Amino acid sequence: MESSSKNTSAMGSRNVILEIDSLKKYFATQKLFARSRKSVKAVDNVTFHVYENETYSLVGETGCGKSTLGRTILQLVPPTSGRIIYRGEDVTNAKFMMRTLRKDMQMIFQDPYSALNPRMTIGQILEEPMKIYKLFDSAQARRKKCLEMLEKVGMQANHYYRYPHEFSGGQRQRIVIARALILEPKVIVCDEPVSALDVSIQSQILNLLTEIKHDVGITYIFISHDMSVVRYVSDRIGVMYLGHIVEEAPADDLFKTPYHPYTQALLSAVPVIEPNARKERIVLKGEMPSPINPPSGCPFHNRCPNTTDICSRQFPIRKENDSDHYVYCHHA
Amino acid sequence: MSENQNVLLKIDDLQTTFNTVRGSITAINGVSFKVRKGEVLGLVGESGCGKSVTAQSIMRLYDEKKLVSYKGSIQFDGKNILKLTPEEMEKLRGSEIAMVFQDSLSSLDPLFTVGDQIAETLISHKKIDRKQAWKRALKLLELTGIPAPEQRIKAYPHELSGGMRQRVMIAMALSCDPKLLIADEPTTALDVTIQAQIMDLIVDLNHSLGMSVILITHDLGVVATVCQRVIIMYLGEVVEEGLVSDIFNNPLHPYTKGLIKSIPTFATPKNEPLYMIRGSVPVLNEVKTGCRFCNRCEQARDQCKIETPVPVQVNGTQTVRCWNYKNKQILHKRG
């Protein structure tokens, strides 16, 4: 498998900062003495790459594995197999490098209410990573950096001594963002960063994330189930279903011409405000199968309106339909 | 007026006040609106606006001895709900007005099968026996489109998926043919494809049974697809009311305008920052006189800081609570 640091496709000479190769994450179910040990195939053979300074989104519904994929990329859960290649180097099993790597890859979490330690002040929360990495020699220097960060995310200096429970959801999320930025990472995985926030706060946080990206130059891996938000923030999008990426394309292309039947169904189900933009809804039969017992062949075949015999026997190979627009389907 | 015959629920100047450790908090402050027979009314707002409090006040679900006190009136089908005795209220709940909640897993008792729980409502309201109740429960599950209802009826709540549990909740709500269904964020916790199915179901039931629905949500997209009329709430007050087409094509209140502008849609240009309503929702007990939105409002005037605006009817279908609009007709006198 190539581990190119430059990708010379129609994108021009953009750097690939992160490459995910055949990544799998299976969770063992607890039955130690069962005859057959079944696994939850949360992430099943996922391959994609992310360019520097882009926003790559992972979308899908509950159970598709996008959150697990985000955590596996950061090695918060150890991958079952596959490779993670950061800036051309295989870092999958680089335990001794992990500490340095962690500085470069951070995470923003979904629930601002449990993402901050309730027993620590904001100042302590923000200074903790600096202490772990022994950045800055003096407490004063750390505090200065801390106050800088607070200002950058739109909070005030006097919030330094407060506790998380004194803040609203939107403010807490800003603190979560500040914490992620403190180590000056190159890649940030955003796990549903605005899903738990009020609608009017979402736009504030999304704008903040965009501002930071342009200011500092960060690559985002943006995980969400909200298609409208994803369309607005992303450069490229990967649609996930049952642990697999089923379609991958630049944002506008995906919305204009979705090839995979699941993507089409997903887009048609989004409730839109403009009456003219409403598409005919594609109703999928059944429900998403359990990742313990995924269907054979194409994972989507038992709910797909276009399914044929080959779909239940063989996993589809990756096809490039348009430039940089890939789909995993026998018939698309 | 002949219009009154069409009105199922009429709320006048409802105030709900909570007595807490931190003092007395008036969660909703003079809310008035109507629900007509057979219509789907959307109740939209963000957290803290009081939409859930309104719903639970209609059903009088709060502890009235220690926690809460009500003012105003809620006229339902000729009776004032706030004046009913607890026994009369119990007869009303579940049979004439039914409610569906957001979190179906915690709204269903984990120790009883789904069939038992639907049957329970039937048994206590319709005074039929268990066998008949189960038969009817099965019919209701079929009505809500659950696949394989004969098996599902014997299942426990945790054995079902979120979408199916929500259908069970709807089946329970429908069991006694209610005139009004209050759905409090019924699909917020569900995936978008399941959400679409549940919304379809609610619309179907509204058409086939003629049941009125108050749909509480923060998702304007859902409102646009499903509701006929909409009420927008902010910080315990109704700030705008109108038909769905009115609200989206011609929003009047600055908050409504801001809300619609700040949500990314498929048409939002990508390289510009999203519109932001500046500031954030103030804490309820910090609210002073004047318009509650004025410190975040782009069209604020001097009058707004001093006097609380009253709802005015701007055209045949739209009402707004804002000093930027002329008094065509003052609708509700503040008591």
Place this chain on the structure above:
Amino acid sequence: MNGNTSHEVASLDKAGIREHRRIMLKSFLRNKLALTGLIILMALTLLAIFAPSITPVDPYEMEVANRLQPPSREHIFGTDAFGRDVFTRTIYGLRISLTVGILTALFTMVAGMIIGLLAAYFDFLDNVLMRLTEAMMSIPTTLLAIALMTLLGATTGNVVLSMAIVSTPGVARLARSTALSVKQALYIEAVKSQGASWARILFKHIAPNILSPIIVQTTFIFATAIITEASLSFIGVGVPPPIPSLGNILYEGKAVIYDSWWMVTFPGIFMILSVLAINILGDGIRDLLDPLSNR
């Protein structure tokens, strides 16, 4: 760059912290029962600390001629079988019982927390530690204490040790279960993603978040320890005589209970008061710290 000096930052926000503490204090003070418990406990503690000043009599001094005297002006609680002043012995006994109780509680809290935290964080330790604690919990408390005392010998220190060993499994399991749910929190994941070592995560981040139920439990262990010590003394394996403890005074009084009621009654009252006060206080603390109580 904002011009806030750290002095300004500090003063700008003490207000927030003060407000929070004020509300906590207010709700605690509302709980009259808990307040009563606290006052009684403080009174008893003061009595115990200042024992030598309160009663100049030596608790070991025997006046055999005066044995088993009923309460009088000279000996307000009477004398015991060796002619020692029961009042003095009771107060000193209170001192010992309270000390033994609190040392047991503290030891249990620390040991239980460490075991529970390690078990919650490391799967391979979890099995081993939990089976050990289960084994210990399946032995009746008093029997285990007796066995340990017999093994280790009769000193006050060993009384503390045996009672602590006996109570630790309970606290360990509580610590483990609370730590397990705290471990799932996003803020723990966050600090992991920032390179924190397991020790840092366990002791700096998880431990403070499991304190509330542990503190409540420890309070009750304090109370139980006083009674358990009495039970041990009753069997003769408690604090060794002639050192007075509420328990062994009761033990000595048991033989003469019908004739010399004062030997059992007064220490008994003090014991009841202590245990009651601690239990009520523990309830109050639990109400205060319980996140489910009305907010």
